[in-house]
Amino acid sequence: xxDLESLKNIKKQSVGDEPVVLDSGVxxxxxxxxxxxxxxxxxxxxxxxxxxxxxxxxxxxxxxxxVGESGSGKSVTAYSIMQILAENxxxxxxxxxxxxxxxxxxxxxxxxxxxxxxxxxxxxxxxTSLNPVFxxxxxxxxxxxxxxxxxxxxxxxxxxxxxxxVGVNDPMLRMRKYPHELSGGMxxxxxxxxxxxxxxxxxxxxxxxxxxxxxxxxxxxxxxxDLQKKMGMSIIMVTHDLGVIASMCDEIIVMYGGRVCxxxxxxxxxxxxxxxxxxxxxxxxxxxxxxxEKLVPIGGTPINLLNMPKGCAFCPRCENAMKxxxxxxxxxxxxxxxxxxxxxxxxADLMTG
Amino acid sequence: MENEKVKTxxxxxxxxxxxxLKEYYPVSVGMKKVPLKAVEDVSFTIKPGETLGLVxxxxxxxxxxxxxxxxxxxxxxxxxxxxxxxxxxxxxxxKVDMLPYRKRMQMxxxxxxxxxxxxxxxxxIIGEPLDVHKLYANKKERRExxxxxxxxxxxNAEHAMRYAHEFSGGQRQRIGIARALAVRPQFIVCDEAVxxxxxxxxxxxxxMFEEIxxxxxxxxxxIAHDLLVVHHISDRIAVMYLGRMMETADAxxxxxxxxxxxxxxxxxxxxxxxxxxxxxxxxxxxxGDVPSPLKMPAGCPFRxxxxxxxxQCAKEMPELKDRGNGHLVACxxx
Numbered sequence: 093x094x095d096l097e098s099l100k101n102i103k104k105q106s107v108g109d110e111p112v113v114l115d116s117g118v119x120x121x122x123x124x125x126x127x128x129x130x131x132x133x134x135x136x137x138x139x140x141x142x143x144x145x146x147x148x149x150x151x152x153x154x155x156x157x158x159v160g161e162s163g164s165g166k167s168v169t170a171y172s173i174m175q176i177l178a179e180n181x182x183x184x185x186x187x188x189x190x191x192x193x194x195x196x197x198x199x200x201x202x203x204x205x206x207x208x209x210x211x212x213x214x215x216x217x218x219x220t221s222l223n224p225v226f227x228x229x230x231x232x233x234x235x236x237x238x239x240x241x242x243x244x245x246x247x248x249x250x251x252x253x254x255x256x257x258v259g260v261n262d263p264m265l266r267m268r269k270y271p272h273e274l275s276g277g278m279x280x281x282x283x284x285x286x287x288x289x290x291x292x293x294x295x296x297x298x299x300x301x302x303x304x305x306x307x308x309x310x311x312x313x314x315x316x317x318d319l320q321k322k323m324g325m326s327i328i329m330v331t332h333d334l335g336v337i338a339s340m341c342d343e344i345i346v347m348y349g350g351r352v353c354x355x356x357x358x359x360x361x362x363x364x365x366x367x368x369x370x371x372x373x374x375x376x377x378x379x380x381x382x383x384x385e386k387l388v389p390i391g392g393t394p395i396n397l398l399n400m401p402k403g404c405a406f407c408p409r410c411e412n413a414m415k416x417x418x419x420x421x422x423x424x425x426x427x428x429x430x431x432x433x434x435x436x437x438x439x440a441d442l443m444t445g
Numbered sequence: 446m447e448n449e450k451v452k453t454x455x456x457x458x459x460x461x462x463x464x465x466l467k468e469y470y471p472v473s474v475g476m477k478k479v480p481l482k483a484v485e486d487v488s489f490t491i492k493p494g495e496t497l498g499l500v501x502x503x504x505x506x507x508x509x510x511x512x513x514x515x516x517x518x519x520x521x522x523x524x525x526x527x528x529x530x531x532x533x534x535x536x537x538x539x540k541v542d543m544l545p546y547r548k549r550m551q552m553x554x555x556x557x558x559x560x561x562x563x564x565x566x567x568x569x570i571i572g573e574p575l576d577v578h579k580l581y582a583n584k585k586e587r588r589e590x591x592x593x594x595x596x597x598x599x600x601n602a603e604h605a606m607r608y609a610h611e612f613s614g615g616q617r618q619r620i621g622i623a624r625a626l627a628v629r630p631q632f633i634v635c636d637e638a639v640x641x642x643x644x645x646x647x648x649x650x651x652x653m654f655e656e657i658x659x660x661x662x663x664x665x666x667x668i669a670h671d672l673l674v675v676h677h678i679s680d681r682i683a684v685m686y687l688g689r690m691m692e693t694a695d696a697x698x699x700x701x702x703x704x705x706x707x708x709x710x711x712x713x714x715x716x717x718x719x720x721x722x723x724x725x726x727x728x729x730x731x732x733g734d735v736p737s738p739l740k741m742p743a744g745c746p747f748r749x750x751x752x753x754x755x756x757q758c759a760k761e762m763p764e765l766k767d768r769g770n771g772h773l774v775a776c777x778x779x
Contacts, residue, residue: 335715
């Protein structure tokens with residue numbers, strides 16, 4: 093029997109043929125289920141496949157973290173859920189189930205109701221995501237009135253109430269301010285107020301604190317956790333900052349080259365990483381343990397999505413790459429109850445021991 | 446290229462001494478011209494081959510400090526001594542021609558996209574400082590120097606004829622570093638030099654900075670907002686708030702025994718990439734934002750957000766005082 097076949101057999105015994113999703117199927121509590129999502133962009137240089145088959149389930153009231161470097165497809169995944177991809181982008185295949193219904197089949201009109209009312213997003217840069225020529229109050233009232241039947245006065249009251257909730261002091265005064273008159277942290281609070289004014293089920297936060305100072309970042313993260321307790325929404329936290337992920341998330345997905353490398357609880361990812369990329373990431377950031385040692389960087393450069401390798405996307409940068417890594421894409425393989433990784437090395441481990 | 450360490454001649458043992466540096470920018474508020482006090486009284490020293498990390502929130506003046514030392518901005522007041530030579534002294538009205546010192550003090554910028562000329566090849570970018578200071582005898586020597594610099598920062602020789610846009614962010618930052626190293630400086634200001642890079646690339650560049658320091662004995666002023674990165678690379682760390690120095694100490698000492706309330710909250714706000722620590726540690730969340738430097742609070746600038754603030758804080762700015770082992774703190778109450 094060739095190596096490849098024996099590997100296949102072992103895999104069959106251990107995980108079965110189907111690619112596994114951590115929560116093995118859509119449970120009662122699942123509010124959003126993304127299944128085998130492929131998103132591509134048409135460009136002059138050919139088709140760029142930014143997301144290549146990612147699946148996950150999001151439970152009510154839980155926080156899912158998606159972490160990866162630039163170009164890993166984490167933001168594109170978020171935009172695919174919101175259906176706000178750039179003009180040349182499209183979902184090639186896969187399903188996005190919201191409460192069991194595939195939103196990709198919905199007409200634009202229904203999607204517009206879905207955005208803002210059911211799912212909201214906050215972006216990295218609060219300056220460019222607010223309109224500079226309208227006052228903050230106008231923009232908040234607009235968001236409320238678009239999605240509810242409230243009168244102008246009621247919408248205004250709701251806006252003030254939301255500003256109060258996100259910790260903006262003197263909300264009546266702030267309503268009349270324009271975005272440039274507010275500080276970065278204040279603007280992000282306004283963005284959060286706007287995102288939550290229709291009490292969505294899911295809040296997608298795309299690098300919500302990357303542009304902010306650490307002390308302001310701490311305020312915003314604290315605020316998001318607070319609001320989650322109060323309003324019970326689910327959060328998808330998209331970030332490249334492993335520190336933010338460690339403190340915020342129930343479940344973490346590590347992405348590379350548009351695919352999931354590894355998923356599991358924060359403890360599993362940080363203390364028992366099972367994918368070479370995750371291990372490399374953890375070695376390359378300064379932490380308490382390696383403060384006085386040299387960092388161990390991941391060699392090479394991030395992957396070019398225009399020509400994806402046939403096998404594992406991380407293979408060209410992986411120190412322990414094997415022959416099979418070049419040839420065949422690993423499925424997600426169960427390392428532990430709460431922990432999956434798509435790396436051939438784990439399968440090889442099982443074979444030898 | 447001669448890979449020997451740079452030597453200093455200063456008697457005090459300090460490569461750079463900055464005393465009571467001030468930098469005001471004139472800004473118009475309505476019809477009036479008012480000074481924006483970007484840096485208000487900053488003093489520190491850097492030893493040869495040492496890395497001083499400079500941290501603080503945006504707008505605290507850390508970039509201005511870096512640029513003012515190199516006199517890219519004209520200092521408003523204070524004294525700058527480099528390797529025993531007084532570069533600037535507002536009391537004695539000393540101001541020297543900086544050109545010879547540009548050979549000894551260099552800078553690496555944050556954005557590797559906008560700090561390289563898109564119309565120049567890598568060879569010309571790295572060669573320009575050599576041209577300016579006439580550091581070669583003939584063309585052959587120039588090319589050799591450029592190639593050895595490229596090798597030093599981990600670029601291939603065949604990249605020499607390429608343009609900046611053909612490189613990734615990490616490689617561009619290497620070009621910027623090679624340009625700074627071309628004149629064999631004793632001192633480099635690294636202004637957020639790794640902030641724009643992805644984590645895996647960031648580690649490569651941080652290691653390169655450390656290796657170059659070991660090889661050439663360069664001193665760095667490492668300005669950054671990422672406290673974990675600064676802790677990793679620095680020997681000592683200085684914390685700034687609204688144009689003033691709040692605390693200076695050895696890197697490990699500062700992280701283990703921070704004294705100033707601002708340093709405490711700044712450190713507690715850093716998200717630690719370790720779930721166990723993250724669950725245990727309690728963030729000290731500061732209320733509100735940094736005040737505008739145009740409306741600087743009297744006395745200690747941090748008192749508006751400080752829970753220990755007393756009347757004395759409003760009256761007078763505390764001096765930086767040594768609390769033992771070179772741990773300097775400017776606070777009345779701690």
